[in-house]
Amino acid sequence: MEEKYKLYLGDTRKVVAEMVERGELVDVIFTSPPYFDFRKNYSGDGDGEVGSVHVDDYADWFLTFTEQFLKVLKPNGSFFLNINEKIDNGVVHPVIDELKYKMRKQGWKLVAKPYIWYKKQAMPTNCKYRAIDRYEYVFHFSNSNKPKFRADNCRIPYAESSKTRVKNPLTTIDSRDGKYGRKTDVKLNEKGSLPHNVIITPAESNPSVLHPAPFHVELAEWFIKVGSDEGDIVLDPFNGSGTSGVASLNHNRKYVGIDMIPFNIDFTKKRIGYLEETGECYIPKKELEPLGIDVNYYKMKGKHVNNP
Numbered sequence: 001m002e003e004k005y006k007l008y009l010g011d012t013r014k015v016v017a018e019m020v021e022r023g024e025l026v027d028v029i030f031t032s033p034p035y036f037d038f039r040k041n042y043s044g045d046g047d048g049e050v051g052s053v054h055v056d057d058y059a060d061w062f063l064t065f066t067e068q069f070l071k072v073l074k075p076n077g078s079f080f081l082n083i084n085e086k087i088d089n090g091v092v093h094p095v096i097d098e099l100k101y102k103m104r105k106q107g108w109k110l111v112a113k114p115y116i117w118y119k120k121q122a123m124p125t126n127c128k129y130r131a132i133d134r135y136e137y138v139f140h141f142s143n144s145n146k147p148k149f150r151a152d153n154c155r156i157p158y159a160e161s162s163k164t165r166v167k168n169p170l171t172t173i174d175s176r177d178g179k180y181g182r183k184t185d186v187k188l189n190e191k192g193s194l195p196h197n198v199i200i201t202p203a204e205s206n207p208s209v210l211h212p213a214p215f216h217v218e219l220a221e222w223f224i225k226v227g228s229d230e231g232d233i234v235l236d237p238f239n240g241s242g243t244s245g246v247a248s249l250n251h252n253r254k255y256v257g258i259d260m261i262p263f264n265i266d267f268t269k270k271r272i273g274y275l276e277e278t279g280e281c282y283i284p285k286k287e288l289e290p291l292g293i294d295v296n297y298y299k300m301k302g303k304h305v306n307n308p
């Protein structure tokens with residue numbers, strides 16, 4: 001890909017199928033898809049653009065996308081999927097389990113336990129039966145059991161206690177006979193510890209994003225850095241406000257974004273333009289209108305097209 005980024009307006013399944021035909025493959029997919037709904041016959045906002053899919057149909061619907069994602073991913077590529085559980089009438093619906101099971105049958109390999117996106121702040125809630133929800137999942141799927149994984153891009157400093165513990169050989173369990181006693185020298189990596197699987201960011205509270213369901217740019221940055229090298233191509237097939245786009249370009253990756261709402265594609269162009277001009281991932285609220293962005297787009301009745 002010659003350009004630094006490409007934005008496509010259209011249905012993702014069609015756009016990705018055309019990319020595959022042209023041989024435009026990508027290294028990483030990072031995305032948060034539209035969520036399911038629990039109401040029967042829910043058809044979104046009534047303007048016919050994007051309606052939510054009923055939770056019972058969601059896995060099969062999503063598989064029509066992942067079928068194309070398998071084809072567009074280069075060997076050893078990663079598909080990072082941000083998704084959350086939902087509770088229906090007091091009970092967690094098994095849609096996430098169904099999705100994982102069906103994606104496995106489709107050919108995907110789930111190569112890690114779910115990553116936890118922990119949000120530093122959360123909206124106060126008032127539920128009698130469960131604790132406040134402060135995290136979402138990011139699943140790491142791949143077409144290989146040895147995906148590209150650049151831990152060095154996300155290493156963190158060792159705890160002082162770890163540094164002290166490895167000064168002397170550590171006693172380990174001999175895995176063959178289960179007995180304690182073997183002394184092993186453990187060497188710390190000079191670049192730091194492996195990153196852990198809880199990613200902590202602020203909740204997405206930047207009002208300038210306008211989109212009703214954005215993730216925080218630091219979340220996208222972490223997965224893009226760990227799953228790719230500079231110059232690699234990142235795809236967000238549900239582009240929204242273009243958060244994955246600014247995260248990719250900010251770390252010298254190339255970006256392909258797809259969305260079926262013209263407003264989102266237009267907004268993303270302006271957001272990337274602003275990044276290129278200023279180095280900032282968010283356009284300040286007061287600069288939205290001067291850039292010709294309709295700040296009321298998502299406030300208007302009928303524009304909450306997904307993620308209820």
Ligand SMILES: C[S@@+](CC[C@H](N)C(=O)[O-])C[C@H]1O[C@@H](n2cnc3c(N)ncnc32)[C@H](O)[C@@H]1O
Binds near residue numbers: 033035240
């Ligand atoms: C959860 S939002 C993504 C938000 C994004 N991560 C951000 O930070 O702004 C999902 C997006 O998928 C888009 N979308 C839904 N169905 C689509 C389809 N079939 N083809 C293309 N885009 C679609 C919606 O317009 C919406 O912007």
